[in-house]
Amino acid sequence: MNAVIEINNLSTGYQSRQGDTIVTSNIDTNLNVGELVCLIGPNGAGKSTLMRTVAGAQKAITGSVTLAGRDIREYRPRELARKLSLVLTDRVFAGMLSAYEVIALGRFPYTNWTGKLSKEDHRIIQESIHMAGAEDLVNRTLSELSDGERQKIMIARAFAQEPDVMIMDEVTAFLDLPRRVEIVKLLKRMAHESGKSILLSTHDMDLALRGADRIWLLPKGEGMLTGSPEDLVLNGSFEDAFISEGIQFDRSSGSFEVHGEFQSSVALDGQGTHAIWAQRALQRNGIQLDDQAPTKVIVKSNSGDFHCVVEKAGNQESAQSIQNLIDILNAK
Amino acid sequence: MAETISTTISTSKPTIQVAKFSRVILFPVLAILVMVVFMLELGIGSVPIPVSGILKVMIGAEDVDATWHTIIMELRLPRTLASLVGGAALGVAGLQLQTLFKNPLAGPWALGLTAGAQLGVALVVTAGAVIGSSFLENFEFLSNLSIVAGAMIGCVLVLMVMVAISKYVSTITLLIFGLMLGYLAQGLISVILHFTNQSQTRIYAGWNDGSFSAVYWEHFPVLIPLVIIGFAGGWWMRKPLNAMLLGENYARSLGMSVKRTRLITLGCAVLLAGPVTAYCGPILFLGLIVPHLARGLFGTSDHRILMPAVILLGALIAESADLFVHLPWEKHFLHLNAVNALLGAPVVMWVIIKNKKMRGFEL
Numbered sequence: 001m002n003a004v005i006e007i008n009n010l011s012t013g014y015q016s017r018q019g020d021t022i023v024t025s026n027i028d029t030n031l032n033v034g035e036l037v038c039l040i041g042p043n044g045a046g047k048s049t050l051m052r053t054v055a056g057a058q059k060a061i062t063g064s065v066t067l068a069g070r071d072i073r074e075y076r077p078r079e080l081a082r083k084l085s086l087v088l089t090d091r092v093f094a095g096m097l098s099a100y101e102v103i104a105l106g107r108f109p110y111t112n113w114t115g116k117l118s119k120e121d122h123r124i125i126q127e128s129i130h131m132a133g134a135e136d137l138v139n140r141t142l143s144e145l146s147d148g149e150r151q152k153i154m155i156a157r158a159f160a161q162e163p164d165v166m167i168m169d170e171v172t173a174f175l176d177l178p179r180r181v182e183i184v185k186l187l188k189r190m191a192h193e194s195g196k197s198i199l200l201s202t203h204d205m206d207l208a209l210r211g212a213d214r215i216w217l218l219p220k221g222e223g224m225l226t227g228s229p230e231d232l233v234l235n236g237s238f239e240d241a242f243i244s245e246g247i248q249f250d251r252s253s254g255s256f257e258v259h260g261e262f263q264s265s266v267a268l269d270g271q272g273t274h275a276i277w278a279q280r281a282l283q284r285n286g287i288q289l290d291d292q293a294p295t296k297v298i299v300k301s302n303s304g305d306f307h308c309v310v311e312k313a314g315n316q317e318s319a320q321s322i323q324n325l326i327d328i329l330n331a332k
Numbered sequence: 333m334a335e336t337i338s339t340t341i342s343t344s345k346p347t348i349q350v351a352k353f354s355r356v357i358l359f360p361v362l363a364i365l366v367m368v369v370f371m372l373e374l375g376i377g378s379v380p381i382p383v384s385g386i387l388k389v390m391i392g393a394e395d396v397d398a399t400w401h402t403i404i405m406e407l408r409l410p411r412t413l414a415s416l417v418g419g420a421a422l423g424v425a426g427l428q429l430q431t432l433f434k435n436p437l438a439g440p441w442a443l444g445l446t447a448g449a450q451l452g453v454a455l456v457v458t459a460g461a462v463i464g465s466s467f468l469e470n471f472e473f474l475s476n477l478s479i480v481a482g483a484m485i486g487c488v489l490v491l492m493v494m495v496a497i498s499k500y501v502s503t504i505t506l507l508i509f510g511l512m513l514g515y516l517a518q519g520l521i522s523v524i525l526h527f528t529n530q531s532q533t534r535i536y537a538g539w540n541d542g543s544f545s546a547v548y549w550e551h552f553p554v555l556i557p558l559v560i561i562g563f564a565g566g567w568w569m570r571k572p573l574n575a576m577l578l579g580e581n582y583a584r585s586l587g588m589s590v591k592r593t594r595l596i597t598l599g600c601a602v603l604l605a606g607p608v609t610a611y612c613g614p615i616l617f618l619g620l621i622v623p624h625l626a627r628g629l630f631g632t633s634d635h636r637i638l639m640p641a642v643i644l645l646g647a648l649i650a651e652s653a654d655l656f657v658h659l660p661w662e663k664h665f666l667h668l669n670a671v672n673a674l675l676g677a678p679v680v681m682w683v684i685i686k687n688k689k690m691r692g693f694e695l
Contacts, residue, residue: 057584081587088585093434094577096633101574108575108586115571115636161586 003030004164004197005054005072010063012046012053020061023049026223027063029216031165031199036184036191038208039201041218042242047201048169050218054199055167056080068164081109085158087168092142092154099145099153100138103128106160125160131194132156132186148179152186159190166190168200172207180204184211209233209254217241262288266329270299274306281322287329297325355630355637362644366416369651373412374404378660407545411658412651414547414555418608419618419650421559423626423642424566425604426619428597431573431635433498436683437507439620440605444490444513446616449609451517452486453479454536458524480554484606491598504684542613542669544654551611558607563643565600569593570635577633615650616669617676622646624683649675 011025023046031037031054041047052058054065056072065072067083075083085106094102106128107121117125129138132152142150151171158166168187172180184207191198191213199216202208208215209229217225217232219241225232232238239249248257265288268279278299282289296311310317310328319325374386381389381400388396389404422440429438429445440446456478490513498506521540525533539546547555572593575583580590608615626641627633653671 055585076587077584077589078587081585086582086585088581090579090581092578092582094633096627096631097574097577098632101632101634102578105575105578105586108571108588111571113568113571115574 002033004033004068005031005199006066007031007054008064008066010053010065011061012049012058013061014049015059015061022061024218024224025062029224029226031197032214033164033197034191034195035213036188036198036200036211037214037216038212039199039216039218040203040205040208042220045218045220047218050224051167051169051199051201055084055086078109081161081163083163084165084167085161085163087151087154087158087166087171089170089173092150094142096141096143098139098141099134099149100125100129102142102153103134103138103157103160106157109161124162128156128160131159131190147174148176148183151175151183155183155186155190159194159196164197166196166198168198170201170203172202172204180207187211188213206255257283262286264288264295264329265290265293266295266297267291267293268297268299270297270302270308272302274301274303274308275299278306278308278322278325281326282329285326285330295329297329355632358630359640359644362641362648366644366648366651369648369655370412370416373415373651373655373658374408376655376660377403377408377658379403380660410547410549410552411545411654413552414544414612415650415654416647417555417559418544418547418612418615419622419646419648419653420643421562421604421608421646422615422619422650423622423646424563424639425601426621427623427626427635427638427642428566428569428573428601428604429619430623431576432594432597432601433494433506434576434579435498435506436624437504437620437680439617440487440601440609441514441614441616441618442507442510442620443494444510444517445487445601445605446609446614447510447514447517448486448488448490449483449606450486450540450614451520452482452484452606453539453610454521454524455486456482457536458528477554480558480607480610483610484602487602487606487609491602495594495598539613541667542615543657544612544650544668545658546613547611555607555611558603562600562604563639565596565603566635566639569597569600570639573597573635574633614669615672617672617680618646618650618653621676621679622649624679625649 007027007029010027011022012027013020013022013024027050039047039051049058053060054072056065056067056075059073067075067080072080072084092102103125104117104121107117107125108115110121111117129135132155134149134152134156137145137149137153142153145153151174155166155168155171158168172183175183187198187200188211190196200212212229214226215229215232217227217237219225219237225237225241227237233251233254239251242249242256249255250257263286266282268275268282268289270278278297279289282297294312297308298311299308301307306319306321308319308325310319310325317328319328371383371386375381375383379399381404385396385400386404389401425445426439429440429443430436432438433443493513494506494510497509501509521536525536572583572588575586575588576590576593583593584590605619622642622645623638626638626645629645630637630641632638653668653675656671657666657668
């Protein structure tokens, strides 16, 4: 793997007259050509500081960030803009600029002072539009677009900068699930087909686990862990990084479970989707699953209307919905 | 979802083509309108002068009525030119301020620049009066550089305050702040003038009304070069100003120097708004509304189109407002700012309502 960004013994933080405040230290890793890396970690672990330092917008306390063999702080702004582009959480109100014009601003570091676009510039803009799948959006003004569409345009704009590295901060934050999946698919395509290296900070664990080629996991107060998503799950790094009360990382589902103390327990029997959602409903209501429990819930249905039977001390009661089931169990 | 998206787009697809086509038409149409109103300005008034008469005076023909010559050369032509230059200058200053402050309600008057310029002029004139004789004499004597300098220093001071507080307050709050600065300046000016004599106060009151007819030929050698520098700076900065539409963070990530762009652009806004205010007095609303009308008409926020559009539209609107003021009204004299308010206030209301609906600000 070719590294485009090399991070050596990096400490990030803030410098002031009173002294340095170190947020994260001892980071040693690379961002390789054509990989999508997700940076995740609990709030306050220093994700933003690290992103800014890697993007060259903030000075490293110690160590270095090297972009294409040269310290990132040595680049002139225009040079850097040709190597590295950003997509931010900032909401953009570019008013009556069309989406095409916004993407065309990605050519800013290449055009002369008049901002006139050459044929080549237009070709690259078209390519970016195609890459982002934004053909249908380009003639509309930015203010007409939804959050997801707008984010797509900002990503296409970053792509039109023809960078080696694209750094994205929480680009999926305002989006619903289908839109988030779409954006991550798009980023994977950009990384794998065009050889861009993408560093994406996100709070979306599920997306990071499913979408990233590699994960940079930044726990609070320690160095950074890197690896493939699955390795970090299996070796317990995830659990350690996000450990806190009332929340548990479930290795088998790869997601966090929220629960308090278990109030009671039941044995659940059944197969398929209906049984899985019954299980979630029970956990959500603080009911533990235990095969030896005296109360039994038998899910009869697997499609169509939900139907299950609750057995306790020889009595049988039938529930026609999950809410019904919860009410029956809570009544006992 | 995908279907709904593609259907909505297919209907809106031709809009850009239409917009581009109309832009090609709009520039010459606006230019012709500017010329037409220009001729009307010269011809209409208490003494009507036919087009043939205007042309004769302009080419310096011999066989022309001497009164007509005086009316056009001494009164109407300088006034019309002042409205042309003033409207264009205030429009461009408004556009620059709106983009830099990311505030659709910004403008030389709304941000208090006009008030700062007024105060600066009042101070210069009063200082001159204390040293010399009357306001009138000093106004004439100092009319050129010192008054303009006073206006520009006033602008710069206000602008520094506004830039500092714009980081902490919302769009509307900033506008209210600017308007309050205006009242504050008015109050200060009144107090300053209280210590001078009555005739000065009257002359100041006349200037304070805002009018293009106060501009004389001897002012143009100062006014025109400064405004041209302001336009040139605006035209030079059109590319970075477009990037600024994405916000400062994105602009910086595109390799642009935000600091340099801010400095040059704000400097240009002062070069445009300061001298115009010094000579014409406070002209309300124009700088704020012209950029909005240009965006609406040309359907874009691209400064490469907006700069020339705002120059033409600003000239046209200022000329027309001035023409309206100078129509041969029978009974009374209309104030330029009254006309500006009739035109401007509804536009401002429209901008506010439109933006609220869009949950943010739109440039």
